[in-house]
Amino acid sequence: MPDQKNPKDELLQGVSVDLRVCVGSASPTIKELMELTPNSILPLSTRIDDPVELYIGDKLIAKGFLESSADSEYGALAVRLTAIGDPTADLS
Secondary structure, three states, X not given: OOOOOOHHHHHHHOOOOOEEEEOOOOOOOHHHHHOOOOOOOOOOOOOOOOOEEEEEOOEEEEEEEEEEOOOXXXXXXXXXXXXXXXXXXXXX
């Protein structure tokens, strides 16, 4: 029996999703948040060369590393994926 394409699959493939890249976290106090001003620095829990996590909603879908995008003359960021898979699996 030949493979038949499901019309729903084609329809779904064109749907955009919001993908979030998490580079770290911080736990400032309310006082520290209220003291933030332009040019303040908020330290994160990660180092510049630590992996980042990619989420769709609250589901972890991949991990990777930030790098400069070769497709942009403006120094845009990109993510080089190192692990893709089951959001319940350890993607490290």
